[in-house]
Amino acid sequence: MSAPFKQVTVVGLGLLGGSIGLAVQAAMPGVRVVGFDADAEVRTKARELGLAHEVPEVAADAARGSDLVVLCVPVGAMGQAAAALADGLSDGVVISDVGSSKASVARALAEALPGHTVIPAHPVAGTERSGPDAGFASLFSNRWCIITPPADADTAQVAKLVAFWEALGARVDMMDADHHDKVLAVTSHLPHLIAYTIVGTASDLEQVTQSEVIKYSAGGFRDFTRIAASDPTMWRDVFLSNRDAVLEMLQRFTEDLTELQKAIRKGDGDTLFDHFERTRAIRRGIIEMGQDDARPDFGRSDHDGQQ
Ligand SMILES: NC(=O)C1=CN([C@@H]2O[C@H](COP(=O)(O)OP(=O)(O)OC[C@H]3O[C@@H](n4cnc5c(N)ncnc54)[C@H](O)[C@@H]3O)[C@@H](O)[C@H]2O)C=CC1
Ligand SMILES: O=C(O)C(=O)Cc1ccc(O)cc1
Numbered sequence: 001m002s003a004p005f006k007q008v009t010v011v012g013l014g015l016l017g018g019s020i021g022l023a024v025q026a027a028m029p030g031v032r033v034v035g036f037d038a039d040a041e042v043r044t045k046a047r048e049l050g051l052a053h054e055v056p057e058v059a060a061d062a063a064r065g066s067d068l069v070v071l072c073v074p075v076g077a078m079g080q081a082a083a084a085l086a087d088g089l090s091d092g093v094v095i096s097d098v099g100s101s102k103a104s105v106a107r108a109l110a111e112a113l114p115g116h117t118v119i120p121a122h123p124v125a126g127t128e129r130s131g132p133d134a135g136f137a138s139l140f141s142n143r144w145c146i147i148t149p150p151a152d153a154d155t156a157q158v159a160k161l162v163a164f165w166e167a168l169g170a171r172v173d174m175m176d177a178d179h180h181d182k183v184l185a186v187t188s189h190l191p192h193l194i195a196y197t198i199v200g201t202a203s204d205l206e207q208v209t210q211s212e213v214i215k216y217s218a219g220g221f222r223d224f225t226r227i228a229a230s231d232p233t234m235w236r237d238v239f240l241s242n243r244d245a246v247l248e249m250l251q252r253f254t255e256d257l258t259e260l261q262k263a264i265r266k267g268d269g270d271t272l273f274d275h276f277e278r279t280r281a282i283r284r285g286i287i288e289m290g291q292d293d294a295r296p297d298f299g300r301s302d303h304d305g306q307q
Contacts, residue, residue: 003031003164004161006067008031008033009063009069010034010051010070010072011059011070012036012037012071012074012081013046013055014037015135016123016139017072017098018046018134018135019137020070020168022051023140025137026137028167034053034054034055035051035062036055036056038073042131043055045132049132051135062085062088063089067090068094068164069085069089069093069096071096071097071109074233074234075105075238075241078105078112079108082113083112089113092117093116094161095109095118097109100188100234101181101241103177103178103181106150117157120149120177121146121147122146122148123139123143124188126139128231138169141168143170144172146172146173146174147162148175149174151176185245185248192227193246195225195228196228198224199225
């Protein structure tokens with residue numbers, strides 16, 4: 001099958017952009033990859049690492065001749081990054097992105113590039129690492145990519161974007177942006193907020209010295225520290241851009257936490273047991289569906305990334 005796009009521009013050459021650059025080169029050898037990053041040091045590193053065939057110095061030059069542009073910058077920078085490409089964009093180019101929230105990004109891209117085809121997407125695949133060294137070609141393999149086409153999207157262009165993500169190994173789902181933002185608020189954004197909170201709480205406790213936090217972090221806390229090491233700029237932008245959905249889910253979470261708090265206080269073991277049994281079944285269901293962790297060093301050996 002021929003590749004859905006001939007030339008792909010990737011803007012933002014960190015974990016996501018670098019991984020797309022490597023994955024396209026691995027999966028679609030005839031496709032040219034052009035990269036750009038606002039940070040000159042990242043551009044230099046990206047050239048050294050071969051994240052793209054070419055990394056021009058000017059954003060608009062990176063867009064010239066491409067039939068797909070994928071924006072891989074923090075969600076708060078999407079509009080600005082897109083506007084910088086305007087002078088170089090070809091007619092008929094598809095503008096997409098990988099942002100972790102979708103409704104506000106869709107609005108920012110449509111505003112920055114009026115008259116262009118914008119089809120937002122979110123590969124639900126990543127790690128706590130960031131920057132050009134963090135990328136690896138197998139990041140999207142067997143992971144979901146959620147595409148959120150606007151209601152009036154050209155179905156042929158949407159089909160090409162689906163084929164693009166499938167060629168990178170992803171499984172594609174489609175939904176509207178608001179639904180995406182609600183689902184991801186509970187499955188991704190809230191867990192990150194909880195991790196950021198608990199790691200901060202532990203280190204703030206006077207009696208828990210820094211060394212005790214490190215020494216006893218082999219348990220569940222260690223998993224939270226991995227998530228809480230995620231990029232501060234990226235996550236600040238996610239919470240600000242998906243504010244309403246995150247606040248709604250946070251409200252529900254707080255109510256459920258209060259229920260468990262009450263059960264502990266009252267010595268209500270049945271409530272605790274029933275809850276934990278239900279959550280264990282959820283974890284087992286995830287593993288049965290083959291959706292356990294695809295990050296490097298988590299059960300995979302066919303990757304070239306590092307933790
Ligand atoms: N980190 C993760 O696990 C995942 C992240 N995402 C989304 O992917 C996007 C990128 O995240 P990462 O790759 O993790 O971030 P990153 O921090 O590794 O890379 C972002 C890059 O964008 C560049 N950049 C910032 N503003 C720019 C601009 N105006 N023009 C050009 N380049 C600019 C930065 O210099 C940086 O190199 C974010 O929107 C994030 O929400 C989506 C799925 C997973
Ligand atoms: O590293 C992890 O556990 C993640 O959850 C990665 C991740 C971060 C942000 C996304 O939008 C999607 C995936």
